[in-house]
Amino acid sequence: MLEKLNPQKAALVVLVVAFATIAGAWIFQFAGYDPCHLCLLQRWAYYFAVPFSLLLSVSAGANPKGARRGLYLLAVVMLGSAIFGAYHAGVEWRWWQGPDTCSGDISGGLPDLTKKVVACNEAAIRIFGLSLAGWNAVISLALAGVALAGARHQGSSSVSQ
Numbered sequence: 001m002l003e004k005l006n007p008q009k010a011a012l013v014v015l016v017v018a019f020a021t022i023a024g025a026w027i028f029q030f031a032g033y034d035p036c037h038l039c040l041l042q043r044w045a046y047y048f049a050v051p052f053s054l055l056l057s058v059s060a061g062a063n064p065k066g067a068r069r070g071l072y073l074l075a076v077v078m079l080g081s082a083i084f085g086a087y088h089a090g091v092e093w094r095w096w097q098g099p100d101t102c103s104g105d106i107s108g109g110l111p112d113l114t115k116k117v118v119a120c121n122e123a124a125i126r127i128f129g130l131s132l133a134g135w136n137a138v139i140s141l142a143l144a145g146v147a148l149a150g151a152r153h154q155g156s157s158s159v160s161q
Contacts (some may be wrong), residue, residue, distance in 0.1 A: 002090040005149045005153060006060075006153045007064055007068050007071055007148065007150045008033065008056075008057050008060035008061060008154060009054065009149075009152020010146050011054075011056035011060060011067065011070075011074075011150060012053070012057045012093065013143075013146050013150075014053040014074060014078075015049075015050060017139065017142075017143055017146075018046050018053060019046075019050050021136070021139050022043060023048060025043060025046075025132070030093050034118045034124070035118065035124075036119060037092065037118070038084075038087075038088045038098065038099075038133070039118075039120075039132065039133065041084070041086070042081060042088065044078055045077050045078060045080065045084075045140065046078055049074060049077060049078065052070065052074060053075075056070045056074070067150075068151045069151075071147045072139070074144075074147040075145075075151060076144075078143040078144035079144040079149060081136065081137075081143075082137045082138075082141040082144060083137075084136075085138075089130070089131055089133040089134040089137060091121050091133075092120070092121055092122065092123045092131050098120045098121050099120070133136070
C-alpha cells in the first residue's frame with residue numbers, strides 16, 4: 001500500500017496526520033492535561049512537519065525531485081520525533097532518568113512560583129496502555145515511514161494516456 005504513495009500524496013498524508021496529532025495535543029491540553037517540558041519539546045517536529053509537508057504537497061507536481069528530497073528530510077525529522085517520544089515514554093515508565101528540568105527539584109535555588117511544574121516522569125493519561133509520549137513515538141514512526149515511502153516512489157516513466 002505504501003508503495004503507491006507518490007510524493008504529493010505522501011506529503012498530504014503527513015500533513016493531515018501531523019495536523020490532527022498536534023490538534024489532538026492542544027485539545028488534551030485544553031481539557032486540563034498540562035504538558036510537561038518534554039511534551040512541549042516533542043511538538044516542535046509537528047510545528048515543522050505541518051507547514052513543510054503543505055509546501056511539499058503544493059510543489060510536488062512542479063518539482064518532484066525536490067519533493068522527494070523534502071520527504072527524506074521529513075522522514076529524518078519524524079524518526080527523530082519517534083526516538084524522542086520513546087525516550088519520554090521510557091522516562092514515564094521510569095526505565096531511565098529524565099532531565100532535571102522536569103522534576104520540579106528546587107535544589108538549584110528558589111523555584112519560579114509563576115510557572116507550574118509538570119513532572120515528565122508521570123503520564124497524564126494512558127490510552128490503550130500508552131501515554132501520549134508513547135503515542136507520539138508510534139505516530140511519528142508511522143509518519144517517517146509514509147515520508148520515506150513517498151520519497152522512494154519512482155512513479156511511471158511513461159507518459160500517461
